[in-house]
Amino acid sequence: MTVLHAAQALTPTGWQADVRLTLEAGRFSAVEAGKAPEPGDVRVAVLVPGLPNLHSHAFQRGMAGLAERRGPSADTFWTWRETMYRFALRMTPDEAEAVAAQAYMEMLESGFTRVGEFHYLHHAPDGRPYANVAEMAERIAAAAALTGLRLTLLPVLYRWSNFGGAAPTEGQRRFVSDLDLFARMVDESRAAVRDLPGATLGVAPHSLRAVTPGDLAAAVALAEGGPVHIHAAEQVREVEECLAWSGARPVQWLLDQAGLDPRWCLIHATHMNPDETARFAGSGAVAGLCPVTEASLGDGIFPAPGFVAAGGRYGVGTDSNVLVGAADELRQLEYAQRLGHRQRNVLAAPGASTGRALFTVALAGGIQALGAEGGGLAVGAPADCVALDGADPALIARQGDSLLDGWIFAAGSRAVDAVWVDGRQVVAGGRHVAREAVGARFAAVLRRLMVE
Structure with missing residues (x-):
């Protein structure tokens, strides 16, 4: 006690x-x-x-700062993605666990107490499933157990490279699973988190680019009532390609076809028109905003004032983990709105504190999106x-x-x-209780990855 x-x-x-x-x-x-x-x-x-971090790709903490050199033409999310693919193809399970532990330690030191791990680094570097299909999920669970961070594990279904079932690329080989394999991974992932205090499990169809409508329905069924997360409308090109494929924008398609409800979390949802914004808010689903990553990747600015005015719910996540900080995400969320609208204190009610508004909404939205107990x-x-x-x-x-x-x-x-x-002190004097050991292991991994 x-x-x-x-x-x-x-x-x-x-x-x-x-x-x-x-x-x-x-x-x-x-x-x-x-x-x-x-x-x-x-x-x-x-x-x-403690705040929930509703969207993380833990392995990307290891490549933070490595995509800040301009290429021969304009750099975008799509050029950054190629760097990420190359990095993802190199990590062993031990290394992925060490990098995740570093990210989770930093989350705790910044004021996050739970993470939603949008986990798609499933297979061996050659693309073949491990003998234990949940090998990498178990490494995520181990990192959460070591650091004390509560975990909502979201195994990702990733089948295709683009709308309409286009064949996956070589760079995506560690992510791709068929439906039978994915169902096994979900079952084994559920077992992997069973003994973690307060852990929950959901599913994450990666995006409408990476799953067909049939795949999406199959993945949602596997959630068994748990959270359902999906990337949506992060990039203008994605919106254009979704229109060409279906005649609808990504958020519009999900609203019309997927039956959004409070179990769902749409990650980013950056590019919406006013009708989509209002309907999304009315669905009860949560917007998973990752303002630091969205700024890093040049994604755009979420239409927050209209969404909030319509009763929309949001939470924040660290996504690429290029910078890990609870306050940083909330600050960037408000600052992006200030830049876009040329106003101050955009997300607060008249006369109210902006910090309190951001904190209160992100706390409730994150708890809902991660299927957590509040x-x-x-x-x-x-x-x-x-x-x-x-x-x-x-x-x-x-x-x-x-x-x-x-x-x-x-x-x-x-x-x-x-x-x-969970009643246990994990940070004291601003430092995680296992900082030295976790940091040393992470440093050893980075020294190997940076020279190969």
């Missing part, structure tokens, strides 16, 4: 002062406001719920929480929502002091 005393804590009823929280058997067994600290309490300045800092809820350093220059003398504004817009990950997941 651990007892925390927070000078300020963001509870489901709002900010409260002098809050004592008892963490027992992985949950909050008591949350009492207006209480003085007692001997033995772990005292923190500011306590907030509850925040409340009795009976999972004991997942983040302590911020009240002595950080951006947080000194702040109260209430201004703490979130300071964290997101002025401090970032440096303000994260401690993190508890």
Whole structure:
């Protein structure tokens, strides 16, 4: 049992002062406001719920910064993808686990307490399935277990290279599975996460480029009621090719043909017209926004004001893991809107805190999209929480929502002091408890990958 005393804590009823929280058997067994600290309490300045990271490709953490050299023509998502394919073809299972552990450690140090792993690096480098078809899924689960990050595992169905069932390319050979093999991987992946506290399993048809309508229906059935994630409308070229294939835009097609509901999460959904935006918001599905990656890849800007005004739900993810930070994603989400609309505080209601608006919506949207148990800092809820350093220059003398504004817009990950997941402390003094070992293993992997 651990007892925390927070000078300020963001509870489901709002900010409260002098809050004592008892963490027992992985949950909050008591949350009492207006209480003085007692001997033995772990005292923190500011306590907030941990954020969900609803979209990650963990292996890409190893190639962060490697695609920043301009090619002979204009660089785009499609040229970046070729670099990613080359990198993906080189990693062994041990190396993939080490890279995932580094990414997950950094997520925890930044204030994320759960990840949705959109997992498509399935097979051996030559494209043949491993004898254990869930080998790579088990490595993801091992990285989550080592670091203490809660996991929603989303095995990806990836069958084709483009709309209409075009044959996959050589660069995609580690990703591609037929339906029978994918069904086995889902079953084995479910077993791989069974013993992880609070873990959930969903499925991820990669995109309408990579699955046919029949494939999509088969994958959704395998989710057994769990989350369904899919990339949609990330790129203008994707929208154009989807129109040529089906006569509909990607989000429009999914709305008309796939029966979107609150189990679904559309990753990016960057390029929508106003009708798609309103209908998507009304479906109850979540928009999985990855603002740092979307900026890195030159994707475009999500139509957030119209989506939010229509009641849309969103969460944030780190996607390519080129930069891992909860505050960074929320800040970039708002800053992109400011650049696009030439206004400030775009995603807040009049007179309200932008940091609070971003945090509240991303918390709820991420929990929904990952099929996770929520509850925040409340009795009976999972004991997942983040302590911020009240002595950080951006947080000194702040109260209430201004703490979130300071964290997101002025401090970032440096303000994260401690993190508890499932009642266990995994970050102390801003550093993961296994940072040295995880970091050393990651460094050894990168030294090999960078010279080959």
